[in-house]
């Protein structure tokens with residue numbers, strides 16, 4: 001659907017000639033996010049610099065019934081920031097200011113395009129940090145983190161994005177600019193902030209976010225343990241959690257990822273291990289020391305080949321650089337892959353890792369693993385050659401089998417990446433008809449015309465709001481409670 | 482066949498197996514975005530490394546033609562290779578860009594040369610640069626520069642205006658001896674690349690480099706007749722010309738040198754790439770022997786006296802990203818007694834110089850210079866050191882525009898002062 005010249009000039013009048021992208025080459029680069037499998041170029045991209053401009057853009061789109069797709073840094077893994085129905089893409093990259101830092105209230109207010117890590121950088125010198133740390137934090141935007149309710153390695157202890165958002169300003173699909181929540185704790189009435197976090201742009205466009213800041217812990221200890229196999233490493237994870245410890249982070253990488261990351265970042269993980277665990281402990285110094293000793297002992301009890309502790313901040317930073325850049329390092333293994341975000345109860349980790357190995361073998365595909373072991377959030381990376389249709393078919397089959405295996409073990413279809421277009425079709429595995437219909441009605445309250453990020457988050461798009469019927473009545477009896 | 486002189490590198494376009502493999506290594510993760518200067522300024526995907534790679538791949542796979550739009554986004558790329566440093570997937574962005582520009586150059590063909598063609602005809606020729614500078618000196622001495630600036634005659638030619646500003650510094654020629662024996666005990670023999678721009682605009686840096694190397698025990702050979710390293714042609718995608726220059730420069734140096742030393746990051750980076758573009762033979766061997774001056778002087782035995790200065794350091798792109806040399810220049814400065822080195826925020830973000838980029842893309846270059854100067858001033862340092870003539874000019878012009886008195890120097894200049902071999 002090409003936009004009328006009238007719409008384009010109305011948008012250009014709002015953001016100026018340098019704030020709008022109409023060229024075919026320009027639009028092409030916006031046709032996908034990190035999930036390059038799903039492509040849909042917008043008809044035009046606008047790059048607003050203020051909430052007022054965003055409000056005006058939504059006004060124009062409402063008047064002409066044009067779909068709106070928000071985009072932050074385009075690092076999402078679910079096809080959230082692409083335009084399946086064309087329309088106007090609103091890129092938030094120029095709205096990246098820190099509006100206020102209020103340490104007395106332990107919070108900061110930022111524009112949505114601000115890169116996650118830049119907030120921590122701005123306050124680190126004074127001993128503070130922003131806790132949610134998706135692995136993409138060196139590039140992903142806080143607006144995108146809010147929209148997908150992103151998690152990250154340290155969310156095991158500190159909680160996910162929603163636990164750190166105090167207030168939101170959003171321009172809804174009705175064209176109203178709302179201020180939800182705020183600095184003061186426990187605002188009266190409905191928890192609309194909680195509702196809007198993770199809405200993936202289906203309620204409207206986030207124009208400002210007030211987030212909680214935390215004071216950095218007194219001590220941090222990072223332990224690296226190498227194991228013969230992922231199964232042994234998984235058993236160790238269960239043991240650590242069962243011992244009552246809550247590490248700040250508890251990450252696992254398998255042999256394929258260790259190789260790719262070592263080549264990509266020089267992180268220097270033990271090259272001959274079948275799996276490594278990255279265990280981070282933080283808090284008061286005495287407690288961290290004691291926990292470090294216990295965690296190391298548990299690793300050894302479970303057959304660790306080696307256990308080492310990062311000696312200084314530089315060594316620790318390098319270990320984390322390796323882990324955080326894992327998604328990019330995958331480029332050293334394969335040009336194309338399917339990435340999952342499923343969750344299993346922690347105690348089932350050894351089972352699912354065995355099952356995964358079997359699936360990979362059956363389909364003849366490499367499945368690499370790097371994930372948040374501490375909360376059972378898996379990120380299997382199913383590698384295939386996109387020039388071979390047969391391999392793609394096998395990869396999809398492996399993907400499907402894996403997802404079902406996770407659900408059968410009492411898990412969930414997505415942990416932290418969000419739903420987007422990629423996982424919308426899987427929601428009926430997890431929710432009943434009434435649940436999904438209610439979500440549709442809720443979406444309609446914020447966006448009655450169905451213009452905000454259409455095709456994302458909820459499966460299929462019923463003609464008129466109400467009346468969702470699951471495409472496939474697939475809920476296995478008792479699989480999901 | 483790698484590199485016939487008339488076919489501008491016809492052998493390996495983007496669509497070659499090598500080109501496609503490089504492009505397919507990009508998994509679209511975006512980790513490179515915040516490191517890209519043009520993305521930092523514009524926030525636009527098509528002017529980011531990921532976007533540029535996406536377009537290059539579309540061209541390589543035949544889904545997109547080499548359109549004006551495509552050319553524009555690749556022209557706006559500084560070739561700074563910050564994205565390459567950032568990329569965990571090992572995407573060889575610099576080579577892909579040069580290959581893409583080779584493809585573009587073939588399409589551009591022999592059309593109107595324009596400002597770009599003019600510059601490419603000028604800089605790789607030390608004699609022509611020298612002649613032009615003589616003219617420029619005249620231009621200033623007879624007061625023409627003041628007149629031109631007062632009348633705003635260059636307002637409609639931003640590229641020339643940028644040149645006018647950069648040319649503010651026109652030193653007198655300083656001879657560098659063809660042979661300077663090393664102080665005993667002699668460690669070996671090195672060649673010094675004089676550089677097309679360096680030898681005319683910063684001749685004292687060459688002189689100081691030679692003196693310091695000699696002091697550190699190296700016999701230093703600096704032939705008067707060296708050609709150009711070919712860096713500008715390489716970055717412009719004129720691969721055939723580049724290969725010709727690379728061969729000629731290789732032939733100009735004696736074969737028994739331990740090292741060939743450069744003090745211009747852009748030249749060193751291009752020379753270290755010789756092995757890729759001319760895989761077998763002498764040029765590849767020269768690439769293996771090329772070192773930045775800081776790599777030889779960082780831990781050399783030098784008598785140094787105190788220099789009470791607060792200095793900050795800007796990473797030239799073709800040193801930090803192109804040659805992965807970051808620690809040595811800093812170490813070289815830190816060893817000067819009394820000198821306090823303070824870190825510069827975003828020290829490895831391009832200053833906008835990038836070869837002839839600042840003349841071709843004055844607007845983007847100007848924005849980047851402003852950002853760089855802002856960070857420099859914030860450090861409170863009284864001098865900023867950087868190891869590339871382009872950066873020296875660009876940052877000096879930026880500081881001048883801001884009315885700042887911060888001194889801009891090559892690290893070698895400070896080391897020479899401390900060693901008592903520089904001037905004054």
Ligand code: SF4
Pocket residue numbers: 328331506507508509510511512513514530531534564567568569570571572
């Ligand atoms: S070039 Fe590297 S860092 Fe940039 S998007 Fe591609 S894989 Fe990621």
Ligand code: SF4
Pocket residue numbers: 516517518519520528529530533557558559560561562563564565574
């Ligand atoms: S070479 Fe520099 S300007 Fe070009 S894409 Fe990479 S980081 Fe950006």
